[in-house]
Amino acid sequence: MKVGFIGCGNMGGALARAVSNVLNTEVYIYDYNTEKSASFAKEIGAQISDSISIAKECDFIFLGVKPNVLPTVIEGIKDNLGGGVIVSMAAGVSLEKIKGFVGDYPTVRIMPNTPVAVGRGMISWCKSESVGERQSSDFEKIMSKSGRMLYIEERLIDAATAVAGCGPAFVYMFAEALADGGVECGLPRDKALTLAAETIKGAAEMLLETGKHPGQLKDDVCSPGGSTIEGVHALENGAFRADTIGAVTAAFEKTKKLGK
Numbered sequence: 460m461k462v463g464f465i466g467c468g469n470m471g472g473a474l475a476r477a478v479s480n481v482l483n484t485e486v487y488i489y490d491y492n493t494e495k496s497a498s499f500a501k502e503i504g505a506q507i508s509d510s511i512s513i514a515k516e517c518d519f520i521f522l523g524v525k526p527n528v529l530p531t532v533i534e535g536i537k538d539n540l541g542g543g544v545i546v547s548m549a550a551g552v553s554l555e556k557i558k559g560f561v562g563d564y565p566t567v568r569i570m571p572n573t574p575v576a577v578g579r580g581m582i583s584w585c586k587s588e589s590v591g592e593r594q595s596s597d598f599e600k601i602m603s604k605s606g607r608m609l610y611i612e613e614r615l616i617d618a619a620t621a622v623a624g625c626g627p628a629f630v631y632m633f634a635e636a637l638a639d640g641g642v643e644c645g646l647p648r649d650k651a652l653t654l655a656a657e658t659i660k661g662a663a664e665m666l667l668e669t670g671k672h673p674g675q676l677k678d679d680v681c682s683p684g685g686s687t688i689e690g691v692h693a694l695e696n697g698a699f700r701a702d703t704i705g706a707v708t709a710a711f712e713k714t715k716k717l718g719k
Contacts, residue, residue: 461485461518461519462487462518463487463513463520463543464505465513465521465523468490472523473576474548474571475499475503480578486503487507489507493507510535514536514539514541522547525549526549529547529557545561545564546568546569547567551617551716552718553613553718554568554585554613557587565590565591567584567585568586570583570624571583573627575606582602582605582606583609584608585612586598617711622707625706637658637659639651
C-alpha cells in the first residue's frame with residue numbers, strides 16, 4: 460500500500476515513522492520545510508513527494524496540518540484525489556465539515572498521541588459512511604505499529620482527545636515532578652527519571668492487565684499509617700485530582716473551539 464503524509468510535524472512525523480515499519484507499505488511525505496522533510500525521509504526510508512502526487516497515487520492520504528490550515532490544503536488537492544482515503548488528524552474538525560470541502564469522499568478522522576512514535580500510541584478514530592470494510596481493514600493494518608486503536612463515536616472524539624491526545628503532556632509533567640521529588644530526597648537526576656518513568660509504565664500496565672479500578676490499586680499500595688498514604692494526603696491537599704480533571708476539561712473546551 461502507498462501511504463502519503465502531507466505535513467510532517469510532531470504528530471504527522473510520529474505517525475509516518477510508525478507506518479514506515481509496516482511490511483509492504485511505501486511511505487511518501489511532503490512538508491513545506493523541504494530540508495527537514497528530506498532528512499526525515501532518509502531517516503525512516505520514505506520518499507519525498509508533493510501534495511498533488513500524494514493525492515493522486517496514495518491509498519491513504521494523511522493530513523498532518525493544523526485545523527486552520529486544513530481547508531487550504533484540501534482545496535489544493537481535492538481535484539486530484541485518485542480514490543484513496545483521506546485521514547485527518549486536525550483537532551476539532553468534524554467529518555461533516557471535511558465533507559463540505561470534498562463531498563462524500565472516504566474519510567477517516569483520527570486523534571492519535573505522540574507515543575505512536577515508539578509504537579505505544581493511543582489512537583481514537585471514526586470514519587465516514589463512504590469508507591468500505593476493506594478500506595477500514597487496510598487502515599487498521601497500516602496503523603498496526605502505531606499502538607492501540609479505539610473506534611469511537613465521533614461525538615466523543617473531542618473528549619478522547621483531551622484525555623489521550625493531551626494526556627502525555629500531563630503525564631510528562633507528573634514524571635518530571637516525581638523525579639524532582641526524588642532529586643530533592645538525594646537521588647541523582649538520571650536515576651530519579653528512570654525510577655519515575657518505569658513506575659508510571661508499570662502502573663499503567665497494572666491498570667490495563669488487572670482491570671481493577673485505579674482507586675483500588677491505589678488502596679493496595681497504601682498501608683495503614685504508612686508513607687504512601689502520607690504522600691496521597693499531600694497530593695489531596697494540593698488538589699491533585701481536581702487540577703487533573705480541570706486540565707482535561709480545559710483541553711476539551713479548547714479542542715471544540717479549534718474546529719470552528
